[in-house]
Amino acid sequence: MPRRSGSMFWRIFRQLLRASRGRLTVALIALSSGAAISSALLNINLDAEQKLTHEFRTLGANVVVAPPSVGSDAALADAAIMNRIAGAGSPQSLAAAPYLYVAANAGTQPVILAGTWFDQVQKMNSWWKVDGEWVTSRDDNSHCLVGQAAARQFGLAPGSHIELRAGEHSVSLMVGGIITAGGDEDSQIFTSLDVAQNLAGLPSRLSLVQLSISGTPSEIEAFRSRLASALPGLDVRPVRKLAAAEGSILGRIRGMIFWTIMLILVLTTLGVLASMAALAMERSRDVGLMKALGGSVQRIMRLFLAEAAALGVVGGTIGFAIGVLLARWIGGRVFGVAISPRLAVFPATIVLAVAVALLGALPLRLLGRVRPAEILRGE
């Protein structure tokens, strides 16, 4: 019973793979290694933005809501504003800390007092160094946190007491911890919002709200715009320095990953080329013979290209699997959290591996130029 030529194609194809398994294994190792690193880097690239923005969020607020005239006496209504921020519906909002700044005195010396929600401040500034204990409850009206410069100025340590006065009001607080933030915070004293409002005689008033929003720069900007629409008459502005640094770091990491992948692919192609060049030498006699038997160049090359493509698919699949493990490992080492594998990386890895395999199969494609008479005469 005559058979379609397709079945003979696969029969030869199988025998070809079996006969050249040594050299093909070397090419497969090169392809799998290249695909593994590329796949890991692609996974990291896709996850890095999320992971890095999460990391960036420990660096403090990136959006500030404040009255339009900075330095004016204008103040915000606390309950109303906090409710409207919560109602803006940001799934990416990690923390929102209201602040009321009060010019107070400790003894005879002036000091800036920042009334806030301790729990939110801790969430937003987890990197602050605290000597003593964080004050964690926003309703704690008996403790305060003191910046390290202020602590030095007033001779304070965890457990000591401080008497604060503003106008007619005064309060005595115990120092819970001494904070080192590396900024203006180091010369401030942090109390609960209630304490600051009572001391200043400004119940339910705020100076500003700091927000820590997670997401890509564009997602953050979208949320900022949404919030600005929900809060007419208020400035909702990004912390420019931080946003620019985030964008720049992400851009550089992306660039580095892209060029590393390119370099890996070039090296992989060279590895495959070396194996295929040796294979081409071995197969030149067979190609000459096939041409002598009436095999067209296209038909013979289809065999070799199918072989290279199969190598690419297998190498890409193995590489993807190894790459997922590699990405998890790198994620754990760099970010402390495993990188989640992305399904979209699988076809991308396969396409890259097949492209590299076909490019590396160039020596086999050159076999199409073999002149059968020369090859057969050479014996």
Place this chain on the structure above:
Amino acid sequence: MTPLVQVENLEKRFEAVRALGGVSFEVEAGEWIAIMGPSGSGKTTLINILGGLDHPTSGRAVVDGMEIGQLSERELTRYRSDKIGFVFQQFHLVPYLTALENVMLAQYFHSITDEKEAAEALRRVGLEERLEHLPAQLSGGEQQRVAIARALINHPKLILADEPTGNLDEENEATILKLLRELHSAGHTILVVTHSQPIGNLADRRIELEHGRLARITLPVR
């Protein structure tokens, strides 16, 4: 009747070296021709041109109405698969294909494969027990018989054999010659390149080449 092969003033040069010069002869369908001559006399060059593996530098080589020098690469490929059956001194089997697959390979390049027909071709050369053997598992004579089965599978107009017994012992040589005789009796046209006088004597005519020129055409001594 038009001869199957017409060679007129055929010349082939490899740069400054003239491998063939002014060779002319004709072969009728069904003839067995021995092409003889010392090494370097142009025998293989002649057979390569007739087989469509090489282009002539000048002159004409016409096989079954097709002028080889005028064919494009694509047409030459088709010509080789349709008209020619090759048998080489070195057998030239694909080492990673079985005996059966080597025969089917020629079918594959010609049109469609027919495993039963390929097996039958191998049975005719006495290899029905060796279908699934790789060339390395076959003796020289068996490999050459596979090559003959492969050469015949597409029913070529012309069988070109270049020293088909050159690498065989006497016993295997006898087997191959018996096969060639059977093919001749069945009406196949055969051109055999050989150094061997006994093989030359089996042919209908002997074309003798010297230094790339046709020295003489003789009838065999029987």
